[in-house]
Amino acid sequence: MSDNPTAGFRFNHTMLRVKDPQKALDFYQRVFGMELVKTLDFPEFEFTLYFLAQLGEDEPQPPKDAGEATRWMFSQRGILELTYNYGTENDADFHYHDGNEEPQGFGHICFSVPDLDAAVRWFDQNNVEFVKRPDEGGLKDIAFVKDLDGYWIEILEPARLTGLGN
Template identity: 70%
Template sequence: MAFDTEHEPGMTAAPAPRTEGFRLNHCMLRIKAPERSLDFYSRVFGMRLLRKLDFPELEFSLYFLARLDPDEVVPEDRDERTRWTFSQRGILELTHNWGTEDQPDFSYHDGNEEPRGFGHICFAVPDLDDAVRWLDENRVPFVKRPEEGALKDVAFVTDPDGYWIEILEPARLGKLGNGA
């Protein structure tokens, strides 16, 4: 029998048939300055901007980014690319509320200070040591390096708005969390 789910209290035994086809498409972070965040995610993490959507009546813009595979084909037509974007997995949506970039003391809550809430996004990398060198070369601030703390082989850095980003190499994590 193929793996279906781990079983924990509260976990539904089987997905409802009407949820067939549901998938997590994107996660959203609010950003203060689009140019700064777009530079960070494209230069440091290799993400590409799939689609920008502006909402002048509501004074905000949405930027949908993804790390594309080299052979991935993205539609050229804007409407088709919008539909395609909303059918993918692993999309990062950056939301810019217009005017925040002009407010010197403005910042968003990163979720890791009190009151705690949102925690982080995560990038899996093929080589954690090389990724750490790359992040150092790009002067990305570390919250935790892989060799620090009780949880080894996992790093945390911050983006320009202070959101935490976990960096991990899947090959190193087979035994993670087996102590409980």
């Protein structure tokens, strides 16, 4: 047994509340290539959780058994949880605080991409809203886009950032 009390700790997921789950799922699946790996519905509390991941062909896939799939999902890294509270999609004035308006709090999630220029073209083709393009602002080669609920998503190509912070 390890003397390290945090041995085995793993960052599992980040949760974002979404107004319309079908639109949010489409956005993250179509635009970012994520897969829905688990849905947990809690009608007695009037919310549903959707868990998405990016699963490559060479990565472990979720088991078919529902209980084992839940265990598997809570054992992974880099899961995105979308939380839907019933009825929000029917309220035209409803929106979540994105964390970047005052008062600031939560900032963004981040996706790394193999080719930033190709990703920018893909986002443009899919009418994704940009907060900042890679050639704008003081930090070059980093982009920020928004999802449909206004949350910021940082987009970076690791190979372009070797001199960052120097």
